[in-house]
Amino acid sequence: MKKSTINFTVELDDNNIPEKIFWEATGKPEPGLTETKSISVSLWDHTQKNTLRIDLWSKDMPVDDMKRFHVECLGGIAQSILTSTQDEFMSNEINALCERLVNHLKGQNP
Structure with missing residues (x-):
């Protein structure tokens, strides 16, 4: 093995x-x-x-990088859900949240 x-x-x-x-x-x-x-x-x-x-996280990690890290983790979870369960609804909902969070980080709140 x-x-x-x-x-x-x-x-x-x-x-x-x-x-x-x-x-x-x-x-x-x-x-x-x-x-x-x-x-x-x-x-x-x-x-x-x-x-x-x-x-x-290390104490010198910038806050903006930490926020981006978490958004990218969520995007990875969306892909993992799709790959492991084929649940497109859950994957799409998480991806939509990621898009809203990216806009938030860019200062483009809806």
Whole structure:
């Protein structure tokens, strides 16, 4: 059986706030640690029927980048729903929300 791993390394300041976040994974084109400013990982607990989340961001990540990161995560969820369930309605609704949020970030509130 083939196995794959994803590892995160977080450097914390004295107040346990992330200063730097690194990740590495088997099969990644460039081996070794790569720095990132934010991660968002969701895990489905099939026993409890709920989602466990890990959200981290470095303290120097700009707020505008954080907002864009979340909008792009939502867009990825829309694609995942379509791929995994073929539910076009849910995918389209999430994509429509993403479009409204992009307009909001551009200052074009409807």
